[in-house]
Amino acid sequence: MGKSPFLNSIRQDMRTRGYSIRTEKTYLYWIKFFIRFHGRQHPTTLSAEHVSAFLNHLANNRNVAINTQKTALNALAFLYNQFLKQPFGDLGFKHAKQGRRLPIVLDTNEVGQILSKLNERDRLIFSILYGSGLRISECMRLRFMDVNFSNGSLTVRNGKGNKDRVTLLSSQLFEPIKKQMRSSLAIQSQDNLKGYGPSLPHALNKKYPSAYRQSDWMFLFPSTTLCTHPYTGMICRHHLHDSVARKSLKQAVAAARLSDKRIGTHTFRHSFATELLKAGRDIRTVQELLGHKDVSTTQIYTHVLGQHFAGTASPLESLRL
Numbered sequence: 001m002g003k004s005p006f007l008n009s010i011r012q013d014m015r016t017r018g019y020s021i022r023t024e025k026t027y028l029y030w031i032k033f034f035i036r037f038h039g040r041q042h043p044t045t046l047s048a049e050h051v052s053a054f055l056n057h058l059a060n061n062r063n064v065a066i067n068t069q070k071t072a073l074n075a076l077a078f079l080y081n082q083f084l085k086q087p088f089g090d091l092g093f094k095h096a097k098q099g100r101r102l103p104i105v106l107d108t109n110e111v112g113q114i115l116s117k118l119n120e121r122d123r124l125i126f127s128i129l130y131g132s133g134l135r136i137s138e139c140m141r142l143r144f145m146d147v148n149f150s151n152g153s154l155t156v157r158n159g160k161g162n163k164d165r166v167t168l169l170s171s172q173l174f175e176p177i178k179k180q181m182r183s184s185l186a187i188q189s190q191d192n193l194k195g196y197g198p199s200l201p202h203a204l205n206k207k208y209p210s211a212y213r214q215s216d217w218m219f220l221f222p223s224t225t226l227c228t229h230p231y232t233g234m235i236c237r238h239h240l241h242d243s244v245a246r247k248s249l250k251q252a253v254a255a256a257r258l259s260d261k262r263i264g265t266h267t268f269r270h271s272f273a274t275e276l277l278k279a280g281r282d283i284r285t286v287q288e289l290l291g292h293k294d295v296s297t298t299q300i301y302t303h304v305l306g307q308h309f310a311g312t313a314s315p316l317e318s319l320r321l
Contacts, residue, residue: 006042007032013083015202020158021230022137030075043079048088051076055091102304103270104262111271114263117252124176125221125245128154129268131170133276133290135160136246136265140239143198144181145216149174156291165291180220188218191226191237198222199229199236212236273301 007028014024031043037054038046058064058072081087106114111130115123128139138156146155152169159165191197197212198219204211211217219239229236246265253263261267269290276286287298 010079010083014078015231017082018162018202020162026071027075027078030072031079033072034076034079044084044086048091051080051088052091103300104267105271105274105304106261106263106267107271108275110256110258110261111268113256113258114249114252117255118248120176121180121221122245122248122252124173124180126249126265126268127170127173127176129265130272131173132167133269133272134167135269136242140219140221140242140245142220142239143216144184144218144220147177147181147220159291163291165288167289167291177220181218184218184220184222185215187222187237188213188215196226196235196237199227199238202231205232205234270301270304273298274304277301278305 010031011024011028014027019027034051034054035041035043037057038050054076055069055073058069064072076088115126118126125136125139128134128142129136132154134154134156138159141157142154146157147169148155149169152171153166154169155164155166157164188197192213198217200211200217219237221240223238223240225237226235227238228234242265249263249265253259253261273286273290276289277283283295283298283302286301287295290298292298
């Protein structure tokens with residue numbers, strides 16, 4: 001199935017449209033799953049009823065999470081609406097509504113405990129997540145050009161929704177980042193001697209053949225090994241994989257004896273938002289720093305504080321009992 005001309009044409013179409021590698025892999029996974037579910041029939045011979053049957057199978061027989069159902073639906077919507085130009089219209093399929101779940105957050109003491117159990121590189125990674133509100137994938141993709149020491153900011157490129165944004169960079173991280181940059185530059189110098197360099201955005205190699213030698217394009221957290229670029233086939237060095245940070249965090253959480261909480265990489269982003277609101281920052285500002293499309297997504301953090309809006313106190317506070 002992986003060598004199927006049909007699937008390869010879908011892959012090429014997504015690359016032409018600028019879809020991320022992660023989205024490409026996810027969509028192809030669900031499209032292949034859908035085709036196998038229907039006995040390897042070609043999607044052009046299937047109807048909206050077949051799509052609905054597949055989604056109902058995921059929901060009722062596989063018991064997949066609601067967000068997973070949405071992802072599968074998005075993949076099939078791309079297949080039929082964008083690629084095949086055969087819109088399937090209203091499916092009549094409705095996934096269950098997910099109840100609101102408050103995110104788990106850490107207080108400053110807990111963050112400090114975890115950071116103290118990490119090695120120097122990983123401490124910097126999680127300090128950026130907590131201090132700048134980045135997703136782990138956004139942090140791993142940071143390049144030298146994204147760090148601005150003069151105004152204390154980080155630029156997140158191609159974030160969720162394929163949007164760029166600028167967020168805070170704590171001055172406490174200036175020196176650790178500069179030290180990490182020196183380490184990354186040493187790796188780039190060694191790679192350049194062999195004709196290699198950091199992986200670059202699609203087609204940039206053709207436009208700027210020497211870009212791989214420029215420090216601006218180097219990853220802040222480069223991978224420890226070389227790889228083959230999925231688009232160009234060239235040998236290059238990608239950024240560190242998310243799983244490296246996740247494994248390190250798991251060990252640090254256990255060492256800090258905080259395993260009773262479900263702490264993941266995203267917990268630091270949640271904690272960033274909560275601390276800003278607790279300090280009285282405007283919710284629209286926090287929305288922009290997090291890169292949320294809708295302010296209602298950001299408002300979940302006001303409920304974590306036990307207040308509908310940051311800074312709102314109970315009227316009973318003004319009474320002396």
